[in-house]
Amino acid sequence: MRAARRWPATLVAGGIILAASLVLALVPSLVAPYDPDAFDYAALLAGPSAAHPFGADNFGRDMLSRVIHAYTIDMQIALFATVVPFLVGTAVGALVGYTGGLAEAVFGRVVDAVITFPFLVLVIAIVAVLGPGLRNMYVAVGVVGWVFYARLIAAEISVQRRLDYADAGRAMGYGPLRIIFRHLLPNAITPAIVYWMTDMALAILLGSSLGYLGLGAQPPTAEWGTLIADGKNFMTTAWWIAVFPGLAIVLTGLGFSLTGDGLAELLAPRR
């Protein structure tokens, strides 16, 4: 009767990538061969070699160590830039979707207003006003990002609240908050969790974009976007400075996307 639960291959692959990323983020100095900020004038712009697998930059800093240390900051961006929008958006979306009527209509117009602006441009504008730096980036993403979660959840909840089991909950005398958060939300949250995973990948890209523009993490902090920005002047002579941080972004993004797909498969409602 009880079906053996099989873990989707995508979830396993994504989970391995993310677990490895998390280890690098938590204890980079245990893994990195060099101090990421140490200058080595003997290795200025050195290409990939046994001593420096990812090469070295124009100050002779080991690129492998810098890419590894950047995990700390970039995984932090992935989490901090998305967890508040996820929580706030889920709560607001659940309440709005359950209430329906005027609240849902007003919320719909707010969503329309926000998604009319390109997300990146809006975030850049807000960071430009608040001033560069990671903290202000989290604020900017938080102000805008919750809307997307709320829209997903509101749509799901407004379907779920019309189903029999929601009526059954009301007929059992459960209060609205109990029905929303204990009964409806577990049935409605899967798309938001999957989107959350994708959003973490997007947050890293966003963090890197802002870093590249000089609005995110400030040098000399090792962050993939700033590393790529540093490397752009040497693209023709020392490609490794920009390419390896880029690969790290791709790999981590892939890890989040695979995890998202795997979760979608795992959490698909069994009826």
Place this chain on the structure above:
Amino acid sequence: MTGLQVRNLTTLFDTPRGQAHAVDGVDLDVAPGEVLGLVGESGSGKSVTLRSILRLIRPPGRVTGQVAWQGRDLMALGPAALRQVRGGEIAMIFQEPMSALNPVLTVRAQIEESLRAHTTLDRAGRRRRAAELLDRVGMPDATRRLDDYPHQFSGGMRQRVMIAIALASEPKLLLADEPTTALDVTIQDQILKLLLDLRDSMGMSVLFVTHDLGVVAATCDRVAVMYAGRVVEMADVLDLFDAPRHPYTRGLLGSVPRGGAERTLLTSVEGTPPSLTALPPGCAFAPRCGWATEDCRSAVPPMEVFARGHAVACIHHQRVAA
């Protein structure tokens, strides 16, 4: 005042084609320990009546009238008091147990949820009681199955789970919305027996909605027949089957195959029910009725009590009976 008294219950829905009278001035009484059947064809307003009693109708639907429960007016209760009555004193079970159970919570979680809302049991007490309840409704191997999810049960077992959840608070009235319609006949019989058994052992009243006259005959003490949102006949179950007085009731009974009798063609009720947005003036059944006269079309016939416990809304009921 004990039991349930429903007076002039009216439920309206605003639709693009006008106002729909889903329930139109229904009067019902359910005495303690009694099983009242509410029968009628699809769309006659049986389920809406049931949901209106517990105020489960969502806007744009509107409910008016009086629903008195143990002397209290349910229509006037505040949200907190209403939640005490819902599930606590009046519980409800649904037609499709799969969709009425939460797919992502275990059966244990759903039974304990009901216990948490309506009893003062502690954690350990709830665990024990959940197993007892599942056992009480005839679930084989109840303790082991508590941690299963609804999709792991068969249809009949799901309905038992639904009943166990409803019974958690030991309600005094059970509203049953076609609880056996989605089940096959042998399972249906088991569930009906279970409900009657629970009625006897817990002294619970049941308001039983169904379109199945066989189920009515097997379970109910009294029957109310609904047509187009109105109750057209109300009687003890034997009287109703024996001597139906409303032409519609006669039509319904004529459409049921009877065992033992010589094989004859089943009769059906000619025509289709009226649209609820455009009820005919007068008796709603008149357009389909062989006995109808001009008088039927001019005014809605009132319920007339002509014998003890037998009332009918037909001005020609004497002729119909003859």
